[in-house]
Amino acid sequence: MAISAKQRQKKLEKKNKKRKQAKKLNVGTQHKSDALKYASFPVHECFIPDSLFDTGLGTVIISRRAPDGSIALSAFVVDMYCLGVKNALFKVSGEAEYENTVKPGLMREDQAQYESVSPACAVKVIKGGVLYANELGFSPHRDYKEAKNIFGNIDASSCSVKYEYGHDGKPSYIRGPGESALQAKRIVEQLDNRCGEGNYECTFMLDEDMFEEYDRIF
Numbered sequence: 001m002a003i004s005a006k007q008r009q010k011k012l013e014k015k016n017k018k019r020k021q022a023k024k025l026n027v028g029t030q031h032k033s034d035a036l037k038y039a040s041f042p043v044h045e046c047f048i049p050d051s052l053f054d055t056g057l058g059t060v061i062i063s064r065r066a067p068d069g070s071i072a073l074s075a076f077v078v079d080m081y082c083l084g085v086k087n088a089l090f091k092v093s094g095e096a097e098y099e100n101t102v103k104p105g106l107m108r109e110d111q112a113q114y115e116s117v118s119p120a121c122a123v124k125v126i127k128g129g130v131l132y133a134n135e136l137g138f139s140p141h142r143d144y145k146e147a148k149n150i151f152g153n154i155d156a157s158s159c160s161v162k163y164e165y166g167h168d169g170k171p172s173y174i175r176g177p178g179e180s181a182l183q184a185k186r187i188v189e190q191l192d193n194r195c196g197e198g199n200y201e202c203t204f205m206l207d208e209d210m211f212e213e214y215d216r217i218f
Helices: 009-023 095-110 119-136 144-151 181-195 208-217
Strands: 043-049 057-065 071-079 084-093 114-116 172-174 201-203
Touching: 043 095, 043 119, 057 095, 057 119, 057 144, 071 095, 071 119, 071 144, 084 095, 084 119, 084 144, 119 144, 119 181, 172 181
Parallel strands: 172 201
Antiparallel strands: 043 057, 043 114, 057 071, 071 084
């Protein structure tokens, strides 16, 4: 396993910066099972960041409008390269709060331009990431089970776009700031067991304070 902490530092700084969002879906959440109540309402809008396929990580947004004018939203931090859904949330807000606070807050975390996509394609990106991660032995974030209820009857198969997972044809794990050295070690061991040495990529962005911890664990 090769750990490139310096060789690709500049190129990966942008990717690592975006990965900080994986623990930052802090717009508030609703109680469990609420998402299912909104699954039959009309889809309001769906977005993916235009950098999702370049950086391998981004927040996919799906929202529905309720009869009272409120907006129900589910957001999913999708790791296209390896781990699938790293974080998820569901929230209901008034239209003004949604437009002025919730949606801009989520998009700001990505530091990218967002593009509107069809509901089918938004769901396809998310489900594809979960499936890819499952094949590698990784489960989605615990809140995915609730947040995905907003999908309702959206048919992902009706999206004709083909999405690629992994990086250069193989899984690529880039450690996020929310993952400890021990968690990273377990992820690497899982990839090693499932894929075999040399059949996956692994990159850690390390600062000086982290080298000692990684030397001890790895």
